[in-house]
Amino acid sequence: MFHSRVSRPPRGAHSGRPTGQGRTLRRVLAAALTTLVAVPVSLLSAAPSASAAVDPTQFRGVNWARIGDNYTDTPLVLDGMSATDTYATIRAKADALYSGFNSTVGANTVRLPMNRNTAPGTAWGDAYAGAVDAATAKGFNVVLSYWEDGASSGGKVVNTASFYTMWDAVIAKYGSNSRVYFEPMNEPHGYTSTDWRNFAATWIARYPTLPKERIFVSGTGFNDDVTSVCSDSRLAGTYLSLHLYGYAFSARSYDDWVTLFNSRIGTCGARTVLGEFGAPMDDGRNYNDAGSTDNLVRYLRAATDTVRAKGMGAIYWPALGGKRTMRPDYDWYSLYALHGTGTNLSLSVRNTTIVDRLEYAWNTGDGSPTTTLRNVGVPGCLDVPGASQVNGTQTIIWTCTGNTNQKWTRTAGGQITVYGGTKCLEATAAGTANGTTVGINDCNGAANQQWIFYSDGTVRGAQSGRCLDVKETTSRTQLWDCWGGSNQKWQIV
Structure with a gap:
């Protein structure tokens, strides 16, 4: 970055090209x-x-x-x-x-x-x-x-x-x-x-x-x-x-x-x-x-x-x-x-x-934000069962097929969308408690539809701070306290 002693505009301000004059000194x-x-x-x-x-x-x-x-x-x-x-x-x-x-x-x-x-x-x-x-x-x-x-x-x-x-x-x-x-x-x-x-x-x-x-x-x-x-x-x-x-x-x-x-x-x-x-x-x-x-x-x-x-x-x-x-x-x-x-x-x-x-x-990806989301602990992909587009449908983990109901797009606003951006992954009814179901709904920009990706592999609700979790007995998604389990770890593939 630029030296604080040099007169340069702060990031976010518009300016012309900086000119940084060289001074004549000894060789x-x-x-x-x-x-x-x-x-x-x-x-x-x-x-x-x-x-x-x-x-x-x-x-x-x-x-x-x-x-x-x-x-x-x-x-x-x-x-x-x-x-x-x-x-x-x-x-x-x-x-x-x-x-x-x-x-x-x-x-x-x-x-x-x-x-x-x-x-x-x-x-x-x-x-x-x-x-x-x-x-x-x-x-x-x-x-x-x-x-x-x-x-x-x-x-x-x-x-x-x-x-x-x-x-x-x-x-x-x-x-x-x-x-x-x-x-x-x-x-x-x-x-x-x-x-x-x-x-x-x-x-x-x-x-x-x-x-x-x-x-x-x-x-x-x-x-x-x-x-x-x-x-x-x-x-x-x-x-x-x-x-x-x-x-x-x-x-x-x-x-x-x-x-x-x-x-x-x-x-x-x-x-x-x-x-x-x-x-x-x-x-x-x-x-x-x-x-x-x-x-x-x-x-x-x-x-x-x-x-x-x-x-x-x-x-x-x-x-x-x-x-x-x-x-x-x-x-x-x-x-x-x-x-x-x-x-x-x-x-x-x-x-x-x-x-x-x-x-x-870096030529390590195609630049697309649309991928599958694979769970580490419960093998399979995040899926909308039956390719349903009904609001409130709870998402599950299912065998990876590559179908549209498993293609999720990460947005700049923190949303995870499906079906070409028409539906968003959300904590149902804006719930924040352990066990709150996670499913799809019309995208509305609310905090319960915003998710944050962490370096430990977790995906956390912006509103609740809790992890996107897969209940291992049912393979259904929910919010739960982050505890480090593999059923809370996700891979973008």
Whole structure:
């Protein structure tokens, strides 16, 4: 995200394109060469590894951020962490959250911020390592990105020695772990294109044993254009990181959004990861609506369509954390609401239509919100018996047939509809007690027809907070206190 010291409009406000002016400073390469004198011999002496072909499609990810954004001179205590957490506690929390990222959207990558007070060898950095280790143990990719702190200002590194001391420690700890990737600087908007490319090339030269395909080079400005870094031969073989947000530009058509993305990517899609993008998640926007007149819906559809069309990777901003400019308690772009205490954490998805768009971008789904809902404990699919369309018909679990009475559509407003959206799944008579039957009725937008999908596999009534439960003796659906039973676990198939 953007540095709080830079004058930028809050998300949700319209503005023209940000201009982030580069300032004329001494040549970065010359300054960095001076710093190289202090580079440990072990980092310079070995021959570079052969570079493998990059594959950005392997990065299906989310950003995990600090509350209030990651620009800070203090340790990076991410949303859900506590400053007193130990390595073991952070690892347990991270493990729970990564399971949720994967189970809800199929994520396999997390982008984590880094700064000098979070680097290995610092008190917090040694605890923070639990977040990295939990991810790699789970088979996740990790992108460690440096965010502006006291060693930088205005989108530019000002204390080169301190900056490289941090990176030396990070590379020494994680350089041998093939699942960890390194982004030298997030949003280097204080540099001209030439100076940023020189700086990135110097960073790469400092770590000759680090494979170039483990490096993410930020686009110029606010990461919003990768074409010039792509054309620099010194940066060949690296990934490129693009950030592009709808709120930073004037409203435009879907086609014009696609044109904008293409202009910022050029012919470099096969190396590019859309490392930050996002839109409001809590106000019912339908990101599945191809005909939407909402500018941010058009933007996000263009983003996800471009990622898929160009064979790119994509990392959504944010899963958790971020700025609280439009909402007092969370970033309204955040993918999830966080629940639980201690290490017993779970997530709920704020808007299920973003799940469909992410799966489409990542080429892991067709983008359709219409699927079957399969119960884990009672084998079979959620079904309207006899294909009835009579209001009040209680739903059941039945052998999966793929018929229309088993095709359920998840909407941006939290409804689960059937028969092409003519009927909604509801808690009968707006009941909230244990044992309240669950069936179909005409869609009316009431709270008893709104459902929330959780990372533990449960589907919970927005009104009651109780779980969509299958009574095992009858295979009929009802509300019941959430207790962790397999008859309350659902799969979207």
